[in-house]
Amino acid sequence: MEFRQSLGAGPASLPAGTIVGKWRVVARRGRGTYGVVYRAVPIGPEPGEPVALKLALxxxxxxxxxxxxxxxxxxxxxxxxLVDSGxxxxxxxxxxPFLVMQWVEGVTLYEWAEQQRPTSRQAMRLLAQVARALEATHALQGVHRDVKGDNVLVGRKGQAFLTDFGVGSYVGARPLTDTPIPPGTPHYRSPQALRFQWRFQRDLDAHYEYPPADDVYALGVMAYRMVTGIYPPAGTAPQREEYPRCPPPPALLPPGELVTVSEPLGAIILRMLSEEPGARESAAKLAQALEEAARHAGPEADLPLLPRPCMAPTERTSKPGPRSRWARAWERRSTWLAAASAGVLLTWALASQEPASQWPAEAPPPVAQAAEETPDAGVSWDGGTVGLADIVIAAPIASASQPQSRAGLWLxxxxxxxxxxxxxxxxxxCPRQAQVPVNGGCWIELARVKPPCGDEGYEWAGGCYYPVFDSARQPTSDDP
Known part of the structure; x- marks a missing residue:
């Protein structure tokens, strides 16, 4: 009878009771671009521990x-x-195909920071756990490639879990994308990745080898965002060599100038955001530094992360860091810089008429899902994904005060x-029929994204749009 209930149901809409391998579906918990996650339990007369069942779309x-x-x-x-696969x-x-993983009862890192208003010591302990998870990944000659707050879950007892290895890779793995830049979330890309993406935007034979140092850089972006409430500016503006009038990226302000973060934590975050990959240090060394700082930091490390008086927010918000008009403008400028460097890739992806051979005929073009939004959010303008990023695999912890949605990330x-x-x-x-002329420029409508667009596109006439850049010019910038 349970099997008959699932007749005609696709992978995205399995009813409760459907049998998948050795598991019984209980409820759907989230959906991504290429997969859906269900809460499931083992088949049997006795109730078993719940698991996260991730099923391909x-x-x-x-x-x-x-x-x-x-x-x-x-x-x-x-x-x-990993519990099972089949x-x-x-x-x-x-x-x-499906995967079955340990069920984690918790909330995302940014939600945890909004609810708890942690101290520097608590933040260092959590970041150290994530760094240790990256250390284990890198020891296996693997990389995560999508380290961010939405892929870190914090459990009831304060334990951090690095989740969603759907865009990860390892030495010897078969490439699954045919774009120069590997999958990921734009805000978290290293300066080296952004420069490579800009220089080889039209060279489909180029392939950026994502190093462990880029995971560390993304960890630094995540840490900066967690303690200050805003993203750091992009580490580079690679298009300025070809278009000198493009504005340079804003200066990176130390976290301690924005919030009451302890000096050791602020210094470690800046180290992870270093321009040179070697200066970021390995995940193992950073984990050790964070653990030692958490043990030996003085009483200032036990103060909540709050805005400095000169950066006090001008409106009510649940963010742990500054939310002034200046801070929102800084975020929007950083978002524009990341968007400009990724624009040509989106133009190529939308204009291409021949999908890559490894993609199913009915699948949409390989674009990444929206970062840091609800599990059912639309696609973003990332340069292609091979995994299942941004799928929630945990049940949220109930909170008396639900966190507000992010302020300042609209375009x-x-x-x-x-x-x-x-x-x-x-x-x-505009040159192509699908392009729309607006305010003197050509734009592409993001069909799967509806207002509010968040940081995925620019809102206009009830839709979300992304600028189309001139991909006909050959890049003239030198090697980074």
Whole structure:
């Protein structure tokens, strides 16, 4: 009877009671671009411990095999354990791969920071756990490639879990994307990755080898965002060599100038955000530094992370850091810089008529899911993904005060085109039919994203749009 209930149900809408391998579906918990997560329990007369069952949305998706291979090698208390993997065979059609992982009862790192207003000592202890999880990943010659607050869960007892290895990779893994830059979330890209992305935006044979140092840089971005409430500015503005009038990235302010963060934690965060990869140190050394600082820091490390008096917020907000008009403008400028460097890749992806051979015919083009939004959020303008980033695999902890949505990360349609943006012709039409002329520039509507657009696109006329950049010019910048 339970099997008959699932007749006709696709992987995204399995009813409670559906059997997947050795597991019984209880409820759906979240959906990503290429997979959906269910809370499930073992089949049997006695109730068992719940698990997170991640099921592919597209048949024979090769991403699941790579994630399973990476997780099978992991044995770390801060990484949800892989319990099972297999194939779900619907009544008709091809099979769908699935993964079963340890269920984590918790909230995301940024939600935890909003609810708890942690001290520097508490923040250092959590960051040290994430760094230890990265240490274990790098020891296996693997990389996570999507370290961010939404992929770190904090349990009831304060334990941090690094989750969602869906875009991870390891030495010898078969590439699953045909774009120069590997998958990831724009805010967290290292300066080296941004420069490579800009220089090789049209060279589909180029491939950026994502190093462990880039995971460390992303950890630094996550730490800065957690303690200050805002993202650090982009580490580089690579397009300025070709378009000198592009504004340089804003200066990186030390966290201690914005919030009451202890000096050791502020120094470690800046080290992780270093321009030179070697200056960031390894995840193992950073974990040790964070653990020692948490043990030996003075009483200032036990103060809550609050804005400095000169950076006091001008409106009510649940953020742990400054939310002034100046801070919101800084975030929007940082978002624009990341967007400009990724724009050409989006233009190519949307204009391409021939999908990569490894993608299922019915699958959408390989674009990443929105970062740090609800599990059902639309796609973003990331340069392609091979995994299941941004899927929630934990039940939220109930809180008397629910965190407010992020303030300051909206993008209004600019009044004039960006440097290098395509312009309409003399008839006021853009080169391609799918492109829309707005305010002197050409734009692409993000069909899967609806207002509020968040930091995924620019809102106009009830839709979310992204600028189309001139990909015809060959980049002239030198090697970074």
């Amino acid at each position: 597209y048949p024979r998706d090769p991403r699941f095999a790579r994630e399973a291979e990476l997780l099978a090698r992991m044995r770390h208390p801060s990484v949800p354990a 194939w779900w065979q619907p009544p008709e059609g091809p099979p769908f 209004d349609m600019p009044r004039r085109p960006f440097p290098g943006q395509l312009r309409p012709n003399g008839d006021g039409q």
